[in-house]
Amino acid sequence: MTTVASGTGVGPLLRGWRDRRRISQLELALRADSSARHISFIETGRSRPSEEMILRLAEHLDVPVRERNALLLAAGYAPRFTETPLDDPSMGALREGMERLLTGYEPYPAIVVDGSYTVVAANRGIAMLLEGLPEHLLTPPLNAMRITLHPEGLAPRIRNLREWRAHLLAQMERQIALVRSGPLRALYDEVAAYPLPGTGADPEDGEDPVPHPYFALPLQIEHEGRVLSFVSSISTFNTPMDVTVAELAIETLLPADPATAKYLQSLME
Numbered sequence: 001m002t003t004v005a006s007g008t009g010v011g012p013l014l015r016g017w018r019d020r021r022r023i024s025q026l027e028l029a030l031r032a033d034s035s036a037r038h039i040s041f042i043e044t045g046r047s048r049p050s051e052e053m054i055l056r057l058a059e060h061l062d063v064p065v066r067e068r069n070a071l072l073l074a075a076g077y078a079p080r081f082t083e084t085p086l087d088d089p090s091m092g093a094l095r096e097g098m099e100r101l102l103t104g105y106e107p108y109p110a111i112v113v114d115g116s117y118t119v120v121a122a123n124r125g126i127a128m129l130l131e132g133l134p135e136h137l138l139t140p141p142l143n144a145m146r147i148t149l150h151p152e153g154l155a156p157r158i159r160n161l162r163e164w165r166a167h168l169l170a171q172m173e174r175q176i177a178l179v180r181s182g183p184l185r186a187l188y189d190e191v192a193a194y195p196l197p198g199t200g201a202d203p204e205d206g207e208d209p210v211p212h213p214y215f216a217l218p219l220q221i222e223h224e225g226r227v228l229s230f231v232s233s234i235s236t237f238n239t240p241m242d243v244t245v246a247e248l249a250i251e252t253l254l255p256a257d258p259a260t261a262k263y264l265q266s267l268m269e
Contacts (some may be wrong), residue, residue: 010054010075012098015043017061017150020177032059049079063189064178066115083243086120094245095121105252106266115175115247117144125253125264129154129223144251145172149191156197159220159227167217218256226263229256 018028026036041047054075058068061212069079102110102123109125119142147153149165158164172188218229230253240246255261
């Protein structure tokens with residue numbers, strides 16, 4: 001659901017997005033084929049922008065689709081972008097496409113999550129990594145952040161947990177800075193407070209992580225006595241016209257070394 005802060009007009013909201021992007025009124029005006037004077041009038045409430053102007057400014061400010069609806073509502077217009085449940089019949093082609101993509105990526109792990117990291121779909125590579133986790137973490141709806149960082153989840157198996165945890169929390173912080181989401185903030189507060197498994201210590205305590213030779217930060221995780229290394233890649237849909245689709249993310253785990261790739265291929269054989 002799109003919400004707008006009480007008493008907040010579209011002008012202050014647009015200025016907030018411009019400040020986040022560190023773009024001057026003049027630069028935004030040039031990008032949007034307008035004038036700095038007009039942008040100033042919009043931000044101060046002296047001029048009411050049209051729907052087209054709001055969407056044009058939002059495009060150049062890279063405002064998330066859900067927040068574009070919030071801008072329109074704040075200006076007194078109807079939302080432009082729908083929010084269709086993923087199980088709606090109209091989403092059939094999307095669901096089938098994601099399933100084909102996930103299956104085609106096997107034996108490597110791949111997962112689809114929504115804007116709150118709820119698991120929408122996953123392949124057998126992910127199921128392999130989740131083997132042996134307690135039922136309460138695997139009861140739908142599954143949450144990828146909770147499963148990864150919970151002391152009874154994957155956290156005890158992750159060899160470079162401090163590094164990986166810091167990466168995930170930073171990812172969530174960037175997302176929270178873009179969207180005003182109470183559930184996402186609550187999830188962040190929950191997982192950030194998890195103690196490191198087996199220590200009961202504050203997650204921020206401990207030694208600095210050991211440098212690694214990989215080309216990107218790997219996820220190093222144990223599986224049946226082996227340490228598997230993966231590099232994560234996240235994809236989103238281009239030019240989405242629906243809030244649900246805009247907030248979907250497909251994460252694929254690419255083997256970071258030949259040993260991991262060979263082991264996963266052996267499982268398929």
